[in-house]
Amino acid sequence: MKFDEWVNSLEGRLEGYKISLTHERFRFRHVIDSIPSCTSPIRLLDIGTSPFTLFIKRMYPHYEVSTLDFSNYWEDACKETGIKFRMCDLERQPLPFEDDYFDLVIFNEVLEHLFAPPSRVLREVRRVIRTGGKIILSVPNIAAMRYRVVLLLGMSPLKDLDTAIGPPHDHVHESQ
Amino acid sequence: MSEIASKLEACGFAISQKKYLQPSAINALRQFRGGDRFGLLKAVYYATGLLLLVPSLRVTIFIEATKR
Numbered sequence: 001m002k003f004d005e006w007v008n009s010l011e012g013r014l015e016g017y018k019i020s021l022t023h024e025r026f027r028f029r030h031v032i033d034s035i036p037s038c039t040s041p042i043r044l045l046d047i048g049t050s051p052f053t054l055f056i057k058r059m060y061p062h063y064e065v066s067t068l069d070f071s072n073y074w075e076d077a078c079k080e081t082g083i084k085f086r087m088c089d090l091e092r093q094p095l096p097f098e099d100d101y102f103d104l105v106i107f108n109e110v111l112e113h114l115f116a117p118p119s120r121v122l123r124e125v126r127r128v129i130r131t132g133g134k135i136i137l138s139v140p141n142i143a144a145m146r147y148r149v150v151l152l153l154g155m156s157p158l159k160d161l162d163t164a165i166g167p168p169h170d171h172v173h174e175s176q
Numbered sequence: 177m178s179e180i181a182s183k184l185e186a187c188g189f190a191i192s193q194k195k196y197l198q199p200s201a202i203n204a205l206r207q208f209r210g211g212d213r214f215g216l217l218k219a220v221y222y223a224t225g226l227l228l229l230v231p232s233l234r235v236t237i238f239i240e241a242t243k244r
Contacts, residue, residue: 022206026199027236034193034240111180118180122187129243135189138238139180141196145226145233 003028006055013077017051027138028052031106034136035060042103045128048110049074049085056106057083066102068095090124091116100130108138177237189241196234198222 007021021028031052036042041062046053049069054077057065066084067074078085086096091114105125111118125135147157181191201223205215227233 022203023199025203026197027238030197030238119183119187122183122189126188126243131243133243134192135184135241135243136239137180137184137241138197138236141177141232141235141237143232144235145221146235148233 003032003055006058010051014051014054021051027108028055031108031136031138032059034134035104035106036134038063043101044104044106045097045102046106047090047125048108048113049078052108053078053083054081057081066097090114090121095124095128097128099127100133101128103130103133105129105133105135107135109140111137112139177232177239180237181239184239184241188244190244191239191241193238193240195238196231197236197238198227198234 003025007018007025010018010021035044035056037060039062041064043064044056044060044066046056046065046067049067053065053067053074057063058081061082064084065082066086067078068086068088068090070087070089072085072087075085075087088096090110105128107125111121114121129135142157150157177194177196181194184191199218199222201219205219209215221227
């Protein structure tokens with residue numbers, strides 16, 4: 001099933017994500033293209049559970065897909081679709097997996113939400129990837145045109161931390 | 177981009193792909209048709225030559241790396 005078809009088929013609790021999934025389609029498309037298509041199962045970890053995690057499992061039902069998040073919001077949906085869900089606070093806890101376990105880790109639009117030093121988090125992610133395994137990482141670009149324009153207009157592109165702190169979308173790096 | 181790429185390298189990854197991403201103008205037009213009143217403006221914005229010529233002005237940093 002193609003991504004657009006899947007988005008259009010979303011119902012119930014997931015229906016509310018149609019707009020954001022469509023908006024972020026350009027990013028997801030690159031992630032999809034980077035996931036190796038193998039006949040044999042691979043171990044894949046998606047850090048930061050989202051509806052896209054469900055799509056990955058749908059696209060590759062024979063892959064061992066794991067995910068972790070700091071809340072259990074997606075736990076039931078993951079269990080229903082055969083995804084291994086773990087709760088983990090990346091800022092304070094090690095990843096709950098053994099060394100060299102995963103073939104692929106997807107780490108998209110999460111790093112900028114963390115207060116922990118990025119190098120520390122990346123080293124911990126590296127620990128659970130096998131040698132030769134891959135990480136797919138994306139973060140917002142603080143130097144993007146829209147932020148520059150906002151600065152030129154004399155406004156801050158950073159979110160008001162008094163109101164922005166808290167799940168699910170506090171962009172720490174944009175605020176530093 | 178270079179900051180996060182160098183951090184990955186320092187942590188033991190070899191960068192295999194890095195690029196800036198942006199939504200496509202066609203996608204923005206779709207959103208406009210779907211009711212996003214700013215979709216047309218976004219479409220013009222994403223279609224501008226500036227963003228095509230200067231990738232560092234795009235909205236997302238995307239990196240693929242391999243564990244050494």
